[in-house]
Amino acid sequence: MLEAGCGVGAQTITLARRSPLARFTSIDVSAASIAEARRRLDAEGIGNVELRQADLFSTGYPPASFDHVFVCFVLEHLARPAQALGSLKQLLRPGGTITVIEGDHGSTYFHPESAAAREAIDCQVELQRRAGGNALIGRELYPLLVEAGFDAVRVSPRMVYVDASRPQLVEGFTRRTFTAMIEGVREAALAAGLAKPERFDEGVRDLYRTAAADGVFCYTFFKAVAFRRAA
Amino acid sequence: MLEAGCGVGAQTITLARRSPLARFTSIDVSAASIAEARRRLDAEGIGNVELRQADLFSTGYPPASFDHVFVCFVLEHLARPAQALGSLKQLLRPGGTITVIEGDHGSTYFHPESAAAREAIDCQVELQRRAGGNALIGRELYPLLVEAGFDAVRVSPRMVYVDASRPQLVEGFTRRTFTAMIEGVREAALAAGLAKPERFDEGVRDLYRTAAADGVFCYTFFKAVAFRRAA
Numbered sequence: 001m002l003e004a005g006c007g008v009g010a011q012t013i014t015l016a017r018r019s020p021l022a023r024f025t026s027i028d029v030s031a032a033s034i035a036e037a038r039r040r041l042d043a044e045g046i047g048n049v050e051l052r053q054a055d056l057f058s059t060g061y062p063p064a065s066f067d068h069v070f071v072c073f074v075l076e077h078l079a080r081p082a083q084a085l086g087s088l089k090q091l092l093r094p095g096g097t098i099t100v101i102e103g104d105h106g107s108t109y110f111h112p113e114s115a116a117a118r119e120a121i122d123c124q125v126e127l128q129r130r131a132g133g134n135a136l137i138g139r140e141l142y143p144l145l146v147e148a149g150f151d152a153v154r155v156s157p158r159m160v161y162v163d164a165s166r167p168q169l170v171e172g173f174t175r176r177t178f179t180a181m182i183e184g185v186r187e188a189a190l191a192a193g194l195a196k197p198e199r200f201d202e203g204v205r206d207l208y209r210t211a212a213a214d215g216v217f218c219y220t221f222f223k224a225v226a227f228r229r230a231a
Numbered sequence: 232m233l234e235a236g237c238g239v240g241a242q243t244i245t246l247a248r249r250s251p252l253a254r255f256t257s258i259d260v261s262a263a264s265i266a267e268a269r270r271r272l273d274a275e276g277i278g279n280v281e282l283r284q285a286d287l288f289s290t291g292y293p294p295a296s297f298d299h300v301f302v303c304f305v306l307e308h309l310a311r312p313a314q315a316l317g318s319l320k321q322l323l324r325p326g327g328t329i330t331v332i333e334g335d336h337g338s339t340y341f342h343p344e345s346a347a348a349r350e351a352i353d354c355q356v357e358l359q360r361r362a363g364g365n366a367l368i369g370r371e372l373y374p375l376l377v378e379a380g381f382d383a384v385r386v387s388p389r390m391v392y393v394d395a396s397r398p399q400l401v402e403g404f405t406r407r408t409f410t411a412m413i414e415g416v417r418e419a420a421l422a423a424g425l426a427k428p429e430r431f432d433e434g435v436r437d438l439y440r441t442a443a444a445d446g447v448f449c450y451t452f453f454k455a456v457a458f459r460r461a462a
Contacts, residue, residue: 106344107449109337111370139342142394143445153396159451161388163373214374218338218451220390 002027002066004056004088005074009037015070016046025066027054057087064093072101075144079132085148094231098150100224104138107159107220108178110210117210120182120203123189130192138222150226162217174217179207233258233297235287235319236305240268246301247277256297258285288318295324303332306375310363316379326461329381330454335369338390338451339409341441348441351413351434354420361423369453381457393448405448410438 001019006012006026016024028034031053038051054060056074069088075081085098092098105125110117128135137144138157145153162169183204189195195203210217232250237243237257247255259265262284269282285291287305300319306312316329323329336356341348359366368375369388376384393400414435420426426434441448 104340106340109335109370111374113337113367136344139340139447139449142396142447143342146395146445155392155394155396157390157392157449159388159390161386163384163386164377165373165384165386214377216370216373218370218388220449 001025001068001070002061002088002091003070003072004084005029005071005077006037006051007033007073009040009051011070011072012037012041012049013044013046016041016049020048022048024049025052025061026050027052027056027059029053029055056084059087059091061091063090064096066091067093067096069096069098071098073103075100075141076102076128076135076137077131077133081134081137081140082144082147085144085150089148089150089228092228094228096228098145098224098226098228100141100145100226101221102138102141103135103219103221105135107138107218109218110207111214111216112206112209114203114206114209116199116203117206118203119195120189120200120207123192123194123200124182124185126194127185127188127192138220141222141224145224145226149229151229153224153226155222155224158221158223160217160219160221162211164213164215170211170217173219174211174215175208178217178219179204179211182207232256232299232301233292233319233322234301234303235315236260236302236308237268237282238264238304240271240282242301242303243268243272243280244275244277247272247280251279253279255280256283256292257281258283258287258290260284260286287315290318290322292322294321295327297322298324298327300327300329302329304334306331306372307333307359307366307368308362308364312365312368312371313375313378316375316381320379320381320459323459325459327459329376329457329459331372331376331457332452332454333369333372334450334452335367337367338369338449340449341438342445342447343437343440345434345437345440347430347434348437349434350426351420351431351438354423354425354431355413355416357425358416358419358423369451372453372455376455376457380460382460384455384457386453386455389452389454391448391450391452393442395444395446401442401448404450405442405446406439409448409450410435410442413438 003026034053125135234257265284356366
C-alpha cells in the first residue's frame with residue numbers, strides 16, 4: 001500500500017497498526033517530514049512501513065506497483081489535484097483501489113451565527129488559495145477522481161456534529177482542532193491584509209462561543225473510494 | 232401520538248402506515264390544511280389518525296395526554312420555537328419522548344461554487360425571517376430543546392450528499408426539491424427588493440448547474456429526540 005503525502009506520519013501509525021500484515025510505502029516531498037516520521041515510527045516500534053522522500057508526481061516507482069493508495073489531507077495543498085490523482089493511478093495495479101480523505105472548510109456552520117467568524121474562516125481559505133491549495137476541496141472529490149480516470153467513485157461524507165452533549169468533541173474538535181487552526185493563521189491573515197486585528201479576534205471569539213453549553217458546531221470531512229479499471 | 236403541525240398530511244400517511252397499531256392525533260392551525268389532510272387520509276384508507284384544527288400553543292388537550300410528540304418542518308415557521316416546544320412538552324406524559332426534524336438552508340454548499348446561488352438562497356432565508364420563521368433552525372435543535380426543558384436531548388444530522396453517481400438524488404433532491412424551492416420564491420424575492428431578476432436567475436441557473444455530471448450538492452437535515460423528565 002502506498003501512502004502519498006504522509007507528512008510526519010500522523011496517519012501512518014494508525015494505518016500500520018490497523019493492518020499489521022500489510023506492507024506500507026509512505027512518501028512525502030519533504031525530507032524533514034520523512035525524518036520526523038521515521039523517528040516516530042521507530043519510537044512506536046512499527047516495522048511494516050518503508051519511508052521515502054519523493055514527489056507524488058514523479059515517485060520513481062514502476063507503474064502498477066501498489067494494490068492500494070491512501071491520500072489524506074494532501075490534495076487540499078496541491079495546485080493540480082486531478083493531475084496528482086492521475087499520477088497516483090498509474091502507480092496502482094489495474095483493479096486496485098484508492099482512498100482519499102479531505103476536509104472542506106466551506107462545510108462549516110455553527111450556532112450562534114457570526115459574520116465575523118465566517119470572515120476569519122474565509123481568511124484561512126484565502127491564504128490556502130494563495131499558497132496554491134484549496135480548503136474547500138472535500139466537496140470536489142467526486143469530480144476530481146472521475147476526471148483522473150478512476151472507476152466506481154463512491155464518496156461518503158463524514159459530518160462532525162458538536163453540541164454540549166458531546167463534551168469530547170467540543171474540546172477536541174471545536175476548540176482544539178478547528179478554532180485553534182483558524183486562530184493559528186492570525187498573523188498571516190493580518191500580514192496579508194485580509195482582516196483587521198479586532199475583527200479577526202472577534203471572529204475567533206465567536207468560534208469559541210460555539211463551544212458554550214448552547215452552542216453548536218458542524219464540519220464535514222469527505223472520504224472517497226475508487227478503482228483503477230481492471231486491465 | 233401527537234403530530235403537531237401536520238399540514239396537509241404529507242408525513243402523517245407515512246407515520247400512520249409505519250405504526251398501524253399506534254393511535255395518532257394530528258393537528259394543524261390551518262382548517263384548510265386539515266380538510267385536505269382528511270381527504271388524503273380517507274383516500275388512502277388510513278383509520279388510525281384523528282385530525283383536528285388546533286394551535287399548538289393552545290391545543291385544548293389535557294396535560295400529559297400523549298406518549299410521543301412528532302414535529303417535522305414546523306419550528307422553522309414559528310417566531311417562538313422554544314415556547315412551542317415548551318407547550319408541547321406539557322402535552323407529553325412524564326417519560327414520554329419528542330422527535331423533531333428540521334432542515335437548515337445554511338447547511339447548503341455545492342460545486343461549482345457560486346456567489347449568485349448563495350445570494351438566491353439568502354433571499355429565501357430572508358423571506359422566511361421576515362415571515363417570522365428561521366430557515367437555519369436545524370442547527371439550533373439542541374439548544375431549543377434544552378431551553379424548553381427536555382432531557383437527554385440527542386441530535387443526529389442527516390446529510391444529503393448528491394453527486395452524479397446518485398441520479399435519483401440529483402433529480403429528486405438537487406433539482407426538484409431544493410432548487411425548485413429557491414426558484415419558487417423568485418417573485419417574492421423580487422417584490423421584496425432582495426434581488427435583481429438577472430442575478431436571481433443566475434443563482435438558480437448555478438444551482439441547476441450543480442446537478443450536472445461533475446457537480447455536487449450538499450444539504451443537512453437535523454433530527455432530534457428528547458425526553459420529558461419522568462415525574
